[in-house]
Amino acid sequence: MGNSKTGKTHLATALGLTACQQRKNVRFLIAGELINQLAEAQAGLRLFQVQRVLTKLDLLIIDEIGYVPCSLRGAEQFFQVAADSYERQSIIVTTNLDFSKWPEVFRSEQLTGALPDRLTHHAHILTMNGESYGFKQSRSRKKKQ
Numbered sequence: 605m606g607n608s609k610t611g612k613t614h615l616a617t618a619l620g621l622t623a624c625q626q627r628k629n630v631r632f633l634i635a636g637e638l639i640n641q642l643a644e645a646q647a648g649l650r651l652f653q654v655q656r657v658l659t660k661l662d663l664l665i666i667d668e669i670g671y672v673p674c675s676l677r678g679a680e681q682f683f684q685v686a687a688d689s690y691e692r693q694s695i696i697v698t699t700n701l702d703f704s705k706w707p708e709v710f711r712s713e714q715l716t717g718a719l720p721d722r723l724t725h726h727a728h729i730l731t732m733n734g735e736s737y738g739f740k741q742s743r744s745r746k747k748k749q
Contacts, residue, residue, distance in 0.1 A: 605699045606732030612698040613667050615730070619696060620665050628662035635669045635682070635697075642681040651681070658685055663694045670701035670709050679710035683719050690722045697723055 606612055620630045633641070645654040658664060664685075674682065689695045701709065706716040 605702070605729065607734075607736065608700055609736035610732040610734050612700075612730075612732055615732075616665050616667060616696045616698050620663060623663045623694075629660065630663045630665065631658070631661050632665040632667065634667050636672045636674070638666060638685070639674045639678040639682055642685070643675075643678060646677075646681070655684065655688060659688045659692065661693055663696065664689060665696045665698075667698045669697055669699040670706065673709050673711065676711050679712055679715055682710070683715050683722075686719055686722045691726070695723065 617632065620632055623630045642651065642654060645651045686695070703716075703720040706720065707713050710716045710719065
């Protein structure tokens with residue numbers, strides 16, 4: 605978790621690539637895309653099938669939690685994915701928000717009380733609040749001019 609452009613996605617991708625090199629079954633999804641896929645699957649009466657595919661992964665990477673608010677139904681489906689993954693598979697999530705702000709995204713105090721618990725039990729939480737990589741590069745280019 606941490607500020608934008610501090611390397612969260614880069615690190616998650618590197619860990620996912622390492623898992624792939626170890627022949628693990630890995631899936632990388634942006635949180636909004638995952639929630640949309642779950643909603644589309646439910647509308648097409650395929651939600652159980654999509655959820656089953658996700659639970660068979662060795663590693664599920666969910667990127668950018670908190671950038672876009674979701675509906676309560678989307679939040680419930682997202683929670684179900686996290687609950688199904690709990691103690692069964694590895695999951696990496698990236699977020700720019702502290703857990704205390706998750707109710708703004710998931711629109712439910714009760715759900716966001718349980719969601720971080722599922723995601724953080726047995727977890728390593730990395731806080732990456734350094735300077736933005738893009739800002740740092742921009743400043744470096746300006747100094748060279």
